[in-house]
Amino acid sequence: MKEARKDTMLRSLGMSSHAEAVYRAALRHQDHGVVALAQDTGLTVQEVRAALDELALLALLKPSAQFEGRLRAVSPDVGLTALLASAEAELASRHAQVEAARAEIAAIAADHRSSRSFDGGTRLEGLDAIRSRLEELQRATEFECLSLNPGGAHRPEARETAAPLNEEALQRGIKIRAVCRESFRNDADTLAYARWLVERGSQMRTVPTVPIQMIIIDRKAAVLPVHVDNPRAGALEIRSPGIVTALHALFEQIWEAGTPFGRQLPRDSDGCTATEKALLKIVAAGDTDEAAARKLGVSLRTVRRMMAQLMERLDAASRFQAGVNATKRGWL
Structure with a gap:
């Protein structure tokens, strides 16, 4: 009867499916040669020879004492157990390397943070550092992300970076509220992106002017530009509870004065917008x-x-x- 040809977990020990089929057949029929093993497994003679070479390298075949010029299959209790022990040792070594790398990463990250830190916060130099940190903060957000956006049209590259992060956060149930200038409604691409966000659960309001660019995460951290007139130059990540509380109060005050996105801009009793x-x-x-x-x-x-x-x-x-x-x- 031909042996079934299938992939098994023995491949994790470095054994191909052909080698396993031949090994199983050789264990059952110690007296079978290459041609017979080919019939047992449904493999070609060439495939059987290649499998035998592989098994020999794995020390799963030894010279037969009974049949001259042939090889015998080593007992699985001996041969496969030895392979398993080798794989376990390699895995343990790899695990130790990963843990060492983890410790090194933590040390590098701590050194990087300390080089940028000041009392109550961290300084982020340049646009790349700002975006990298915002990605980290957004992925770590637990319940809320608030933002003030004084700019008009959003840059395409900024939207491409923010869109997957915002979508992932909304899918996790994060509450996103944003305040933008009313003038952003004049840019078709930015307007479409705003609709995309609102359709997915974000809340957005508009006001005539926004005093400063700001992001607040979970009311624990706030990110502000170093230079108000050039927010791409650098930013400050503030974690001082008192300052963050004050910035959150500023956001809520502006939010209350805003017009929900999708509503027509209202006029007051004097007829003014x-x-x-x-x-x-x-x-x-x-x-x-x-x-x-x-x-x-x-x-x-x-x-x-x-x-x-x-x-x-x-x-x-x-x-x-x-x-x-x-x-x-x-x-x-």
């Missing part, structure tokens, strides 16, 4: 049109058009007069 009120405050503070455009995330042309409309509604011949009239009417 939040963006128009924000523009009046910016101009009243003495900022230029260019500065107002940067803060609102809109074009200079849009700022001038909005300001002209506001001046007309306020019966003002100048921006200064517009500010005075807006104050008298209680718009500011």
Whole structure:
């Protein structure tokens, strides 16, 4: 009867399926030669010879004392047990190497953290370091991720990096809330990404201006830019409980003032949108049109058009007069 040809766990001991089939057949028929073993296993003569060479290398065949010029199969209690002991020793050695590598990684990571650490936080130098740390933090998030986003359109590479992380977090039940500038609605790609996030369970609100870029993880850590005007230059990871609590309060205050994504931007009792009120405050503070455009995330042309409309509604011949009239009417 031919031996069944199949893969088994003996392959983990370095034995191929052909070698195992021949070994099993040789154990049953110690007097069978190459041709007979080929018939027993359904292998070709060439395949049997290759299997016999393999078994000899594994010390599972020895010269036969009964049949001259032939080999006998070594008892599995001896041959296979020896192979198993060798595999176990190799596994133990590999495990020791892995544990040594784990300890080395921990030491390198600790040294890396200490080189960037300051009292209550860590400094992250450059965009790569920031993104790498944000990936670590997001994967370790337990229940909540909050963010303030003062930018307008999101860069494509930033969306490509954030999308899988956000999706994985939402699938784990992480609550994501984000505040963005209203001007992001002017970019089709960013708008589509926002819809994608909201459809998957994120919450998003918009306000005319966002004071600073910020991410808060589990109300335990906050990431802020080192330079407000250049968030790509570096960031600070803050873990001081008092500071994080204050930053969380700032987020909640801005969140409450925001308009939920998907709703039409409301007008107040004076007929003004939040963006128009924000523009009046910016101009009243003495900022230029260019500065107002940067803060609102809109074009200079849009700022001038909005300001002209506001001046007309306020019966003002100048921006200064517009500010005075807006104050008298209680718009500011």
